[in-house]
Amino acid sequence: MTSRVVLVADPLPATALEGLGPGFEVRHCDGADRVRLLAAVAEADALLVRSATTVDAEVLAAAPRLAVVGRAGVGVDNIDVAAATAAGVVVVNAPAANVVSAAELTCGLLLAAARDIQAAGRELKSGVWRRGTHVGTELAGKTLGIVGLGRIGLAVARRMTAFDMTVLGHDPYATPETADQHGLKLVPLEELLSRSDFITVHVPRTPDTVGLIGEAELRLVKPTAYLANVARGGIVDEAALHTALRESRLAGAALDVFEDEPCTDSPLLGLDNVTVTPHLGASTREAQERAATDVVRALLRTLGGESVPEALNAPRSARG
Numbered sequence: 001m002t003s004r005v006v007l008v009a010d011p012l013p014a015t016a017l018e019g020l021g022p023g024f025e026v027r028h029c030d031g032a033d034r035v036r037l038l039a040a041v042a043e044a045d046a047l048l049v050r051s052a053t054t055v056d057a058e059v060l061a062a063a064p065r066l067a068v069v070g071r072a073g074v075g076v077d078n079i080d081v082a083a084a085t086a087a088g089v090v091v092v093n094a095p096a097a098n099v100v101s102a103a104e105l106t107c108g109l110l111l112a113a114a115r116d117i118q119a120a121g122r123e124l125k126s127g128v129w130r131r132g133t134h135v136g137t138e139l140a141g142k143t144l145g146i147v148g149l150g151r152i153g154l155a156v157a158r159r160m161t162a163f164d165m166t167v168l169g170h171d172p173y174a175t176p177e178t179a180d181q182h183g184l185k186l187v188p189l190e191e192l193l194s195r196s197d198f199i200t201v202h203v204p205r206t207p208d209t210v211g212l213i214g215e216a217e218l219r220l221v222k223p224t225a226y227l228a229n230v231a232r233g234g235i236v237d238e239a240a241l242h243t244a245l246r247e248s249r250l251a252g253a254a255l256d257v258f259e260d261e262p263c264t265d266s267p268l269l270g271l272d273n274v275t276v277t278p279h280l281g282a283s284t285r286e287a288q289e290r291a292a293t294d295v296v297r298a299l300l301r302t303l304g305g306e307s308v309p310e311a312l313n314a315p316r317s318a319r320g
């Protein structure tokens with residue numbers, strides 16, 4: 001039997017790829033190199049990506065044998081799912097694999113923003129010992145507003161409750177039972193924005209959520225509030241956020257994601273009260289291992305006829 005080709009276009013742990021077994025030939029390419037990607041995908045039966053590779057209609061058209069695209073992570077906004085479906089290509093992801101990692105980074109960014117950790121550290125490493133300009137704010141007794149109460153939003157709620165925060169949530173699909181279980185109060189978005197001292201966004205990027213937090217919404221926020229985005233760039237409008245921060249209508253922001261990635265020249269990077277990381281929400285050994293294993297398992301199930309090795313059948317995804 002000829003091997004089926006699995007093209008891996010973003011870095012994934014080799015141990016998880018071994019789970020594919022002998023029926024597959026694993027090939028690698030840099031998905032950011034468009035020319036190489038289009039050439040390599042021509043012979044692929046399956047394509048595995050993280051967030052850096054864009055799988056659009058052009059890539060799908062260049063891949064006549066492609067049966068499945070596996071996204072080793074949650075968000076599938078880098079994949080044209082409609083075009084894939086029209087082409088008969090199944091898209092699978094690893095929805096639970098990096099919940100803990102993304103939630104932990106969010107909590108870290110909220111703390112970092114509240115205490116100016118990134119700017120103070122940068123200053124000290126440049127030889128400046130200055131304490132007076134880094135007076136922060138406590139989280140205890142403050143209100144955290146969570147926009148999007150899915151896996152990550154709720155995992156953040158559970159963790160930040162331990163910091164004695166009051167939690168508000170907004171999610172059109174959340175039930176009162178979920179809110180009760182997590183000790184949070186469901187409120188409309190406008191109320192969440194105007195009452196929260198810290199706001200964190202955990203919705204997928206879709207046509208409905210792009211610009212969800214824009215100029216009008218940022219005008220509702222307290223000038224002492226901090227805003228975190230570990231979901232996707234563009235959900236918080238970057239130009240509106242920059243203006244709000246410059247006009248001191250917001251105390252600070254913490255961003256892991258950007259409208260255009262890789263992002264090295266956003267004006268937001270020049271503001272002292274912006275804490276940033278380069279899309280590291282899922283970048284832990286545990287999350288990467290789980291995401292790759294989960295997506296390999298989903299790929300094997302989708303291709304059918306392949307028995308899933310015992311080692312891959314064990315539940316890997318951690319509870320958030």
Ligand SMILES: NC(=O)c1ccc[n+]([C@@H]2O[C@H](COP(=O)([O-])OP(=O)(O)OC[C@H]3O[C@@H](n4cnc5c(N)ncnc54)[C@H](O)[C@@H]3O)[C@@H](O)[C@H]2O)c1
Pocket residue numbers: 073074075076095098099102147148149150151152153170171172173174202203204205208209212230231232256257279280281282283
């Ligand atoms: N920074 C990172 O590395 C990283 C890591 C993992 C996930 N993410 C991003 O985080 C997003 C959320 O992940 P998740 O696992 O919690 O997804 P999820 O699907 O479990 O939850 C998303 C929630 O958003 C809600 N929602 C949708 N539209 C909304 C709206 N207009 N207003 C309020 N709520 C709305 C949904 O009802 C759902 O409860 C992913 O789509 C992904 O883009 C980023």
Ligand SMILES: O=C(O)CC[C@@H](O)C(=O)O
Pocket residue numbers: 050051052072073074075076098279281282283
């Ligand atoms: O691949 C990554 O590292 C990012 C993944 C993350 O954004 C996700 O949506 O799962």
